[in-house]
Structure formats: structure tokens, C-alpha cells
Amino acid sequence: MMRSSLPDALAEAGLPKNIAEPYTTGSSAASVSDLTLEQAIGVQVRQLRRRVGITVSELAASAGLSGGMLSKIENGQISPSLASLQVLAAALNVPITTFFSTFEEKRDCSFVKAGTGVVIERRGTKAGHQYALLGHALGGNVIVEPYLITLSKDAAPFAAFQHEGTEFIYMLSGEVLYRHGDQSYHLTAGDALLFDSAAPHGPEKLLVKPMTYLSIITHTREGAA
Numbered sequence: 001m002m003r004s005s006l007p008d009a010l011a012e013a014g015l016p017k018n019i020a021e022p023y024t025t026g027s028s029a030a031s032v033s034d035l036t037l038e039q040a041i042g043v044q045v046r047q048l049r050r051r052v053g054i055t056v057s058e059l060a061a062s063a064g065l066s067g068g069m070l071s072k073i074e075n076g077q078i079s080p081s082l083a084s085l086q087v088l089a090a091a092l093n094v095p096i097t098t099f100f101s102t103f104e105e106k107r108d109c110s111f112v113k114a115g116t117g118v119v120i121e122r123r124g125t126k127a128g129h130q131y132a133l134l135g136h137a138l139g140g141n142v143i144v145e146p147y148l149i150t151l152s153k154d155a156a157p158f159a160a161f162q163h164e165g166t167e168f169i170y171m172l173s174g175e176v177l178y179r180h181g182d183q184s185y186h187l188t189a190g191d192a193l194l195f196d197s198a199a200p201h202g203p204e205k206l207l208v209k210p211m212t213y214l215s216i217i218t219h220t221r222e223g224a225a
Contacts, residue, residue: 037100039076041085044099046074048092062091082118082133095221096136097143110135117148128155131215145217151176153209159202165219167197174211179204187213 049059060070064087072078073088080088082096089096117132134146143165151174159179169178171187178185181199185191186207195201197217 036076038079041080041099042074042076044101045070045088045092048094048098049074052092059088059091063087082112082116082136086118086120086133095143097221100136128152129158141221143219143221147215147217149213149215151203151206151209151211155203155206155209157203157206159204160200161197161202162200163197163217163219165197165217167195167201167218168214168216169193170214172212172214174206174213175208176203176211176213177205177207178202 049056054062056070056074057067060067063070063084065073065084069078069084070088073080073084085096085099089098092098112134117134119130119132128151130150130152132148132150134148136145169187169192171189171191173189175186175188178187178193178201180193180195180201184204185193187193
């Protein structure tokens, strides 16, 4: 793995060059010194933007942010919201976790207040199925995606989801007949299901609506050994 010091990148970002003398990229980074998470994210955003050869204005327009907001993010002057990082990741065509890859792994932490999870559109999402992203893995070779899934009263069953990795489901409310491969499982509040998510799966019969359940998907980061 290539290791590189950040003083030059920090200088480009308008930050003191001595703010992170021992700071290196990669999971083997020894320490972060005084570099804050906001500053580390800003450095990553700026480097990724320059890598694809676009200006602050162009990236801001693509992400639906103001130029001033993006400038503050790149300079580590504000703590960007999960929603802002999500649109920036989409605009730069990178996983959201890329922004945290240069931050010291032992300090990894993702905190989401109740009711503030980012509502996203997952591939295959159907009407009445809401996915709220509750956090994000900040580094390492394994991606962890925790979702709070809500199926409203007008939701329809759909048992053909397929994606890489392993999925863990924990029922919080409601009642469902959940299908995985050629088997169906009757889940009520407190029940759990762990399965290989490469097989077709999903809620086959919605017995008691609305319902909520926790879904945690884990899979290997692309390119990881």
C-alpha cells in the first residue's frame, strides 16, 4: 500500500503544513496528530475533486451545494452532514467511506441522532419501502451499511432483492413472511435472520403493516485483498 505524507496537500487546502507531520494515508497510519475529522474530510474532498479535474464551482453544482459551502468543507471549517457527504460521493463517483479513509482507524465512529438517518434509494426499492441509512463504515476492507427499513401500509411485497455480501435482519415491529432462496421465515418483533444476500430475498407476505426492521449489510470493499 502506498503511504504518503499530507503536509503538501494540507498546504494546498490552506491548512498549516505542520498540523499533521506524522499523518499518512492507508490503514497502517500511526496517528493523526492534531488533524480533526473535518480537516481530514476536507483534504479528501479536495484531492478527489482535483483528481477528476473539476473546479469547486463544478463540483458544487453537480452535488447541489453552494460554492461557499463546498469551500468550507474542503478547508475543514465545518462538519458536513451525512446528506452533504452522500451527494458529494455521488458527484465524485466514490463510496462515501472514501472521505474518511485518511482518518485514524482507531478513532472511527459514526453517530446518527434518532430520526436523522439519511433516506436513500437502494437498487430495487419499491413503493412504500423506506430505507434510512443509520451510519457508515469509516475505513478498512469491509463496508458496513446499517439501515432502518420501514414498510408502510401501502407497501407491496418484493422478494427478489439480490446483492453481494451478508445481511442481518432484526424485526422491530410488525409481522412478515420473509423469503430467502427457496425458504420462507415468519418474522415478528424480536426475531432475527442472517443470510447470504446473493440469493434472492425480501418480504414475501406483509402480514402486519406498517412494519420496521433493522437491516445490516456487510461486504468486502472493492479492490480489497
